[in-house]
Amino acid sequence: MADALIEERAALMGIDMSQIDLDSVQLPPGEDFGIISDDDDLYREDTLELDTGLGNIIIVDNLPVVPREKFDKLEGVVRKIYSQIGVIKDDGLWMPVDPDTQKTLGYCFIEYNTAQEAELAKEKTNGYKLDRSHIFAVSMFEDFDRFMRVPDEWAPPETKPYTPGENLQQWLTDEKARDQFVIRAGSDTEVLWNDARQLKPEPVHRRAFWTESFVQWSPLGTYLATVHRQGSAVWGGASTFNRLMRYAHPQVKLIDFSPGEKYLVTYSSHEPSNPRDPQRVVINIFDVRTGKIMRDFKGSADDFAVGGTGAVTGVSWPVFRWGGGRDDKYFARIGKSVVSVYETETFSLIDKKSLKVENVMDFNWSPTDPILALYVPELGGGNQPARVSLVQIPSKEELRQKNLFSVSDCKMYWQSNGDYLAVKVDRYTKTKKSTYTGFELFRIKERDIPIEVLELENKNDKIIAFAWEPKGHRFAVIHGDGPRPDVSFYSMRSGNNTGRVSKLTTLKGKQANFLFWSPAGRYIILAGLKNFNGQLEFYNVDELETMATAEHFMATDIEWDPTGRYVATAVTSVHEMENGFNIWSFNGKLLYRILKDHFFQFLWRPRPPSLLSPEKEEEIAKNLKKYSKKYEAEDQDVSMLLSEQDREKRKMLKDEWEKWVSRWKQMQEEEKLERQNLRDGEASDEEEEYEAKEVEVEELLDVSEEVLSFDYEE
């Protein structure tokens, strides 16, 4: 076929094929006439994506109009400007010339290797002043059609009639007050009710290939976000999960909601065309409801790498941390010796400038108030002490500051109501060879923010985990070395003095390395994950007693449901086996167990905060008996119904089986004779109540004769 084509072509061009030695033909270097060599296939496939679109072409307008003589000079200038930004393709610069006047037309086309470069070039040079009368107008080639279609006359946009949307909070009105969760296993993503009464989950919605990498609930549970190559999407609604909004962000890798779920931050990183350059990072902030981009941040990965002077590479997510509680008023990120705080009204820096903090290492927002906690490490070989300071936003006023000496590291932990801040301080010992740990406890809501220093009884104990009781005044610490560390509980209040820390108890020798407080407080799980193989201890901190100990072998993840009634423990696909999840009651009773291969995620659907006033809540707590009666009755009904159903199901199964067996027996009977014949008349199996006969078998092993001599006495 191909040969015929060549010959045909040759004949057309008047070439005698027989005269040509094909082996002597040398292609010019770098040219393949569109014939793909087999080795190139792989390479081809990679670049194919770039070649198909026109996204890598830009149009530069408002160039000077020059006659033929000056063409080369102008081209040189343009090439110089644009090759600084990226690699222009061979023959990638085309400046059309008017055939009549032989003058240029005042615009040119530039084709880059990648769309990213083109975009960058557009951004950087749009409005570039070549001279006074020539200010570049740069646009993407792809946008050209769009611009051409803009109608000349403005037409008022149609006002669409208001259509009420779905109730996005429908799930909260569940009659049985159940909670939802999402699981991702294999290619399926599934949302289920946790029906603890029925001891099984009830499916809500299931979809294959719902997401391309992971799913995430918004912080108040309204939306389920999925991540795709083209961007992110949120789903929700009354009954089925419909797509509510899409957020275009090519190759998005990470997403993060603001605490009040008004905004969505998306992140992607792109390989630079020059491998020595740092990766390029794009961060977009969308308004969740309208889908509009509120602000975008672009730059090299280095700009977004956190860590003060430290040579930390890579971006730590989330880059932007949200402050000011659920109002989503502020967000901030850390840079080199600055903390940039933005506010969401204008999406710009507060006071138009960042907060300058020399060598700042880390910062944390209070979960409820616009207060920043900053940590600055020691400088100048200990001449300038390390510092933890609290800064009020937007006034940028320093509320409190604490200097710390010979510090190796600091970690800050906010209590969920923003009442307390614990700073875990690792200090060097005198020899500087080892470190020991202490805590600085800030009481944020009290006057002048008093600070208390807490040291463990054994100062050399390593701190393995620390956790505040949600909405409470207690915290738990796992400390100690070796395989069986101790767990201690502290309260920010003492018996009669509310301003002093006191120790509640220490549990010795626990197989635990993680702490999981119930979101309602009071209960905590001491978990031994990873090399502790999934040991669980359910502990009641009010009574200081262990409620239950259990094990979920190999468990990797533990999550309380948002109400604190149930706990899910999961083995995700970091392990090859045991994949699946268990649901426990708060006091450590295993309710049910689901196994799923390739199990990736288990996430409870969060709930928004309760709408009840604190007084009302207190009233309910006081009269709990009255309210609980109704639910207890319901529980009983369900369990009755359940056992009834169970019994019925079992009976049905048994009956079915009996029927099947009796049918079989009948057939077996009919065939009895035939079977006997097959066995040469021997009785068939069923009636073979064979007798066990004792048979004595005598076997003669050996016979020998021996003559014995007797001496007769005569």
Place this chain on the structure above:
Amino acid sequence: MRPILMKGHERPLTFLKYNREGDLLFSCAKDHTPTVWFADNGERLGTYRGHNGAVWCCDVSRDSMRLITGSADTTAKLWSVQNGTQLFTFNFDSPARSVDFSIGDKLAVITTDPFMELPSAVHVKRIARDPADQASESVLVLRGHQGRIARAVWGPLNKTIISAGEDAIIRVWDSETGKLLRESDKETGHKKAVTSLMKSVDGSHFVTGSQDKSAKLWDIRTLTLIKTYVTERPVNAVTMSPLLDHVVLGGGQDASAVTMTDHRAGKFEAKFFDKILQEEIGGVKGHFGPINALAFNPDGKSFSSGGEDGYVRLHHFDPDYFNIKI
């Protein structure tokens, strides 16, 4: 009761079989030497020497006189149970995987593995009453399975042959004409290779164990799926209690992927299921490798398991086993 640990094989076990009376237990292993044990106390009675490869399967005649074994040395052999002499050797071109005597012991079905270019096949041989008259010709050869055939057994009245293997499809053949009568449904059937197949005592149904981590119970005549038992590990062996409605699944993580950290991770347990309710009742631990073979004593009061670890464990049930209520 404490299980009796029978150490006699040097390589992983492959198959276990009780004789009809339940006083003898035959075990096959990859170490070439099938062994016979007293089923009551686990004492070794004797071995059958002559194979030159792993022995995959065996069957014993109803009168406990003849033993047939299939081996990777491409032969199936007939033995005298009493004195261990070889009576006859069937030669094949590829390893013999499974053997089964028909009702009346006049026929035997032998399956062979795919080897080189040869596809897997099911052979039917006539077994002569007198070994001197034994012929080596096959009465019938069935082909059609993709990949290895794990097991082939006789259906009711020797009219059909049921086979299953790597292609996850269970097939029922006419044993006279060699016609394929039925195939298991792709939807309801196994998703991965079938590793074992075991008939009930009365021959009315059979269970199959598969690497898809399930076992299924089928009607032997209609090949309708009756029950499914789901477990956490690939199933290598299945058996059914002749006395109670219990199904036992044995298996575990694949030997090549066995963890070295914790024996619990492998789940090398024999799992007991209620046959009718399809619910797990309990498990018997002990092996430190996957379970490859399971067999119930015909009296239903003991069972034995053979593992990748080379041991046979003989379990006599405690009295309370017979009163399990769920």
